[in-house]
Amino acid sequence: QRRFSRFADTVLGEPGIFRLMDDLDAALTGSQKLHMLGGGNPGNVGPVSEYFRRAFLRIGESADHFARVAGRYDGPAGNTQFRKAFAASLSAMYGWSLTESNVVLTQGSQNAFFLLLNLFSGPFPDGRGRKILFALSPEYIGYENSGLHENSLLAVPSKKIPLGDGFFRYTIDIERITQALQTGNIGAICISRPSNPTGGMLEDDEMKNLSSLARQFDVPLIVDGAYGDPMPGVVYGNGRPYYDDNTIFVLSLSKTGLPGIRTGIILAPADVCSVLERIQAVQHLAPGGLGPALVQEGIADGSFFKLCKEHLPVFYRERQRLAIDTLFNELEPDRDVQIHRPDGAFFLWAVFPRLTISTSELYLDLKKAGVLVVPGSYYYPGLPDDDRLSPEWEGQRSIRISYSQDLSTIQEGLSILCQVVREKNSRA
Numbered sequence: 001q002r003r004f005s006r007f008a009d010t011v012l013g014e015p016g017i018f019r020l021m022d023d024l025d026a027a028l029t030g031s032q033k034l035h036m037l038g039g040g041n042p043g044n045v046g047p048v049s050e051y052f053r054r055a056f057l058r059i060g061e062s063a064d065h066f067a068r069v070a071g072r073y074d075g076p077a078g079n080t081q082f083r084k085a086f087a088a089s090l091s092a093m094y095g096w097s098l099t100e101s102n103v104v105l106t107q108g109s110q111n112a113f114f115l116l117l118n119l120f121s122g123p124f125p126d127g128r129g130r131k132i133l134f135a136l137s138p139e140y141i142g143y144e145n146s147g148l149h150e151n152s153l154l155a156v157p158s159k160k161i162p163l164g165d166g167f168f169r170y171t172i173d174i175e176r177i178t179q180a181l182q183t184g185n186i187g188a189i190c191i192s193r194p195s196n197p198t199g200g201m202l203e204d205d206e207m208k209n210l211s212s213l214a215r216q217f218d219v220p221l222i223v224d225g226a227y228g229d230p231m232p233g234v235v236y237g238n239g240r241p242y243y244d245d246n247t248i249f250v251l252s253l254s255k256t257g258l259p260g261i262r263t264g265i266i267l268a269p270a271d272v273c274s275v276l277e278r279i280q281a282v283q284h285l286a287p288g289g290l291g292p293a294l295v296q297e298g299i300a301d302g303s304f305f306k307l308c309k310e311h312l313p314v315f316y317r318e319r320q321r322l323a324i325d326t327l328f329n330e331l332e333p334d335r336d337v338q339i340h341r342p343d344g345a346f347f348l349w350a351v352f353p354r355l356t357i358s359t360s361e362l363y364l365d366l367k368k369a370g371v372l373v374v375p376g377s378y379y380y381p382g383l384p385d386d387d388r389l390s391p392e393w394e395g396q397r398s399i400r401i402s403y404s405q406d407l408s409t410i411q412e413g414l415s416i417l418c419q420v421v422r423e424k425n426s427r428a
């Protein structure tokens with residue numbers, strides 16, 4: 001048996017995200033035709049893909065340009081010209097006062113979260129151990145196992161608000177969040193907005209409440225904007241992006257259509273950026289320069305944000321309508337199926353109140369029937385066992401459905417799903 005340091009302990013227990021990615025990959029490389037409603041891949045949206053392809057060709061056409069992008073290391077915080085343009089553009093759009101000292105680029109935002117969740121959890125110099133507090137639960141599966149120290153994540157269950165006609169939304173439980181903060185054992189609050197997995201989006205006044213709590217208890221608020229404004233801009237309602245001098249706002253180029261190029265962007269107070277920059281130098285010298293180079297011009301003049309806003313929400317909205325219509329036509333809204341109001345991103349979070357089996361079992365039945373979704377129970381990083389045992393816990397009654405695929409995959413896949421759910425529903 002090989003001897004590893006304790007570093008390996010953080011991943012030896014098979015993280016949920018590993019099991020899931022591995023399972024999805026195995027299912028996809030098998031011979032059976034599958035309706036893929038499971039992964040987090042963005043759709044292929046013609047005009048935006050074409051924009052990237054042309055930018056790629058322009059870089060390749062000029063020997064000088066190519067050498068500038070691929071032939072040298074950027075600084076450890078990432079390309080300075082890009083960071084300046086990004087800070088200036090967002091300041092102009094939202095009235096924030098950012099400079100390049102507030103911007104750090106990373107190898108994808110997943111990597112940004114690994115750094116941030118560890119910077120604000122684990123042992124602190126004052127002798128205290130602190131945790132990351134997830135103010136919403138369910139929450140993004142990719143945060144699980146990110147903490148290098150044991151028990152470094154703590155989730156507060158969301159409150160469920162029924163909206164009628166088969167819809168509901170989750171919101172934050174301010175009382176329980178306050179109680180958790182009062183222990184003094186929290187190092188940062190973290191949420192995804194829009195949320196993966198629910199597609200929900202904390203409203204502007206809920207964000208204000210959360211951010212004033214964070215400030216009151218002197219912990220930063222980390223906001224994961226992987227699906228939100230200003231890019232990819234997959235937001236259907238009015239929620240505005242949130243930033244202030246106690247916020248760390250994390251963005252990514254992945255969901256605009258570039259997951260293969262790995263570009264994350266952290267906006268944060270300069271003292272946080274300066275630590276991140278040092279860790280990055282140690283971890284990988286410098287982040288990659290290709291992603292920033294592809295969108296540099298469009299970030300500087302704002303045209304890239306407009307392009308995303310023009311094409312991405314409509315692309316996903318069409319798929320979302322089809323997915324909701326299929327579920328509500330084939331199952332009885334509220335009684336058989338409840339859907340989280342989709343405010344952004346490209347997921348539906350569906351709860352099946354009359355199901356006689358758990359959604360982990362449903363997931364296996366669906367896989368046999370050629371449909372891949374993700375069982376809800378994966379999406380509760382940091383949720384204490386007591387809360388998992390509560391009758392209100394919806395992890396075993398829910399699934400996450402991605403609607404980034406083509407329309408026929410969505411319709412056929414969900415029809416099969418509805419049939420399986422009807423067979424497994426209680427007759428009462």
Ligand code: PLP
Binds near residue numbers: 262
């Ligand atoms: N945050 C959320 C909510 C996500 O869904 C994802 C990817 O699915 C990420 C972060 C990480 O994305 P990337 O590392 O490609 O930027």
